[in-house]
Amino acid sequence: MNFFKTFKHDTWVKPYIKQYKGLLISVLILGFFTVLCATGLMFTAGYTIDKAATHPYNILLIYVPIILTRGFGIGRPVIKYIERLRSHNWVLKITSDLRTRLYKTLESDASFFNEHHKAGDIMGLLSEDINHLQDLYLRTVFPTVIAYIVALVASIAMGFFNPSFGFFVLLLCVVEIVIVPLVSVAIESARRERQKALKSDLYTKLTDNILGVDDWVISGREDDFKKLSASTIAELDASKDKSKAFRRNRDFVLQFIFAVIMIVMLIFTNIHMTQNQEMANFTAAVFLAALQLSDTFVPVSQGFEEWPQYRDSINRLNTVQPVEPNLPEQVELDPKDFNGLDLENVSFEYSSDSPILIKNFTQKITKGEKLALLGPSGIGKTTILQLILGDLIPQKGTITVNDLNVQQIQDHREQIFSVLNQNPxxxxxxxxxxxxxxxxxxxxxxxxxxxxxxxxxxxxxxxxxxxxxxxxxxxxxxxxxxxxxxxxxxxxxxxAPVVLLDEPTVGLDPITENALLETFFDVLKDKTIIWVTHHLQGVNHVDQVVFVTDEGIEMQGAPDDLYRTNSHFKELYEMDAGLEAD
The missing domain is CATH 3.40.50.300 (P-loop containing nucleotide triphosphate hydrolases)
Known part of the structure; x- marks a missing residue:
């Protein structure tokens, strides 16, 4: 039920199976003929030995089996090699399409994925889930389908001599390639899912640890840093050891079941199919050929056992869908024609149960103007930049460039906007x-x-x-x-005519910051600049200062005018200057 439920609404596996179905069918046919050559080699070799032991009166009686032995001996590695080439070609075509699709999906709205997915989860998507789909085909789909085809053909072949025995062989094959694999999945499913969760947790911890390693070192907690993931790794290793022990025991059971099949087959054929020497030779050869089927049947359980990992990867990939832009008809605006940017009564909130982050924000920015946007942390300054870029859409109000809604220029917005943030x-x-x-x-x-x-x-x-x-x-x-x-x-x-600066000098010392701001406003003197900053260092470079609070715009104007007329601005400026002087 889980298998069919997983693929009911799947868009990451089924489409590519249909797309490359011709190649898939050829892989399955080649896989079957590989097994056929392996069993044929043992059959003709056994038959030739038995026939030769009876001293045939003419060498020509074993000449054909000798030729067939050579043919099957050559055919087995050749067909196997071709089958591997075709199967890996098939898988690589699909995984190439999958990776391209995943990267395009992630790229389609980077801000959405940064907001809704942890970096560790994205690492898991890129490194684990696509590889799991690759293994799904190579280690589960191909071996299982080939084993089922071989089991059906072998049962029909046995049934040709005795229908009851053919049906009995089919039942034993069902135990070997259906019942035991399903039991294997049931036993290992929870353990495999736990291993998957532990790996995902390690990806997340690894990301946090690497990004925060400096803070661990500075705080003198290097040993704690080294031990941070030790318990997770130990639990994962212990779980993997249990899985290995289970696989050894399961493979022993499978070999035992196969031995039972061979013993039953040996007893049956000796009773019913050795009426004469020729029949005895043929029966012995069939028995030798059947021994090769073990290599075809045993891997099925391994493939089934890994299904929970594949299912988890398929389900997670199916949650990753491109964000439909739903953009209006796009217009290409010549950067030379840019003359201004208007924000009219813009309001924005991230969700209905969160407070309104930006309320009735209005601003008219003319070509070449330099504007500094200040305010307390968390007030929505960076969000305003995202709204201007078109990454976010306001619930109320409009944002226009040359009287065009900013959403109308998204296809070529890089021609109008460039961005420099605090961590380029x-x-x-x-x-x-x-x-x-x-x-x-x-x-x-x-x-x-x-x-x-x-x-x-x-x-x-x-x-x-x-x-x-x-x-x-x-x-x-x-x-x-x-x-x-x-x-x-x-x-x-x-x-681009408009440059958005999102606290690009944060974390720098005052001297470096001041020199950098001098460079910014010198080389960008012909650009329109919207500068988000957390303090007033370098504010003398701008034409307008806009101070935003949770109630809206508290003050706005030229820096010199505000310093003369606004006591709050003067207090902030002098306090900031005093801190820099310290």
Whole structure:
């Protein structure tokens, strides 16, 4: 029931089986002929030996079996090799499609997945679940279907000589490839699901540990850090040891059942199928051939046993669906035509049971204007940037660019907006490649010019590899300020008219922060800037300051005017300046 329930609404397995059904059928046929060659080899070899032992009066009587022995001996590895090529080709085609689909699904709305999935879960999706689907075909589907086909053909073959015996052989095969595998699943199911949960927990812990390793070291708790996942790993290892012990015992039972089948077959054939020497030779050869079926039947239980893991992966993948954008008709806006951005009575809340985060927020930002957005933490400053980008849609109010709703320019929004946040991600490749991410069509000279404008020319020229210097993992080769400058060079290369700065200098020392802000507003002087910041350092660079509280906009105006006329602003400014001076 669980099997059929899993696939009832599946969209990650069934479509690809249909898409590549021709290749699948060829794999199953080749798998059957591989088994047929293996049994045929034993049959003809046994028959040839028995026939030769009876001293045939003419060598030609065993010449055909000798040729068949050679043919089956050559055919078995050849067909097996072709079957492996075809089966892995089939699986790789499917997993390639699955990975492409998964990456596109994750990419379709990155903000949605960051909000609803932990990083460890996404790691599990990428590294575990697709691999489980691959194993589902190679270790369960193919061996099981081939075993069923072989069991049916063998039973019919036995039934040709004696219908009752053929039916009896079929029943024993059912025990071997149906009953025992189902019992195996029932016994191992809970243990396998527990192992899956432990692995998922380890992925999450691993992500947290790596991202927070500096804090563990700084707090002097290196030993606690090392022991953090020890109990989970120990439990997982113990569970795996129990699974290994169970598999050994189960395989022994399967071999015992198969031995019973062989003994019964031997007794039956000796009683009913040895009336003459020719029949005895044939019967002995059939018995030898049947011995090869053990290698076909035993793996079925292993495949069945792993079904709970596959089911969990299929169910989890089926919860990952692309977020339908449901966008209005798209319009391509020429960046040169940008003249302003309007937010009109914008209200937004994340859910109906949460407080309204943004209430009736109105702002008119003209081309080239520099605006600083301040307010307490959690008030929704970054959310306003997400609304401007179109990642979020307000429940009330409108956001327009040149009188176009921002949702109408989503297909080409990178031409209008560029973003620099507090943790710009730098890929583990060269400085040139990281900057060129802003615009892949730019030449090397244009990339170098952008790096020179952000003040990195002298630094890069002093390095052995200069502009081809690797930035290291997540930019570890460079300081925080230098990372921000590399990210700023990307923005210059992107050349969008609106730049959103989301606290890009947080965590930097005052001197570095001040120098960086000077660079930002110098190189972006012809851009429209919306700058989210948590304090007033560098506020003299902007045209407008907007201070937001949970009640709405508390104050707004030019920094100089607010300093002269607003006592609260003056108090905050002097307090901030005093903290920086300390």
């Amino acid at each position: 991600f730098l890929f583990n490749t060269s400085v040139m490649n990281n900057v060129r991410l802003g615009n892949e069509d730019k030449s090397d000279s244009e990339v170098k010019e952008a790096l020179a404008r952000v003040g990195l020319k002298d630094l890069l020229d002093s390095l052995p590899d200069k502009y081809n210097t690797s930035v290291g993992e997540n930019g570890s080769r460079f300081s925080g300020g230098e990372q921000e400058r590399i990210a700023l060079a990307r923005i210059l290369l992107q050349d």
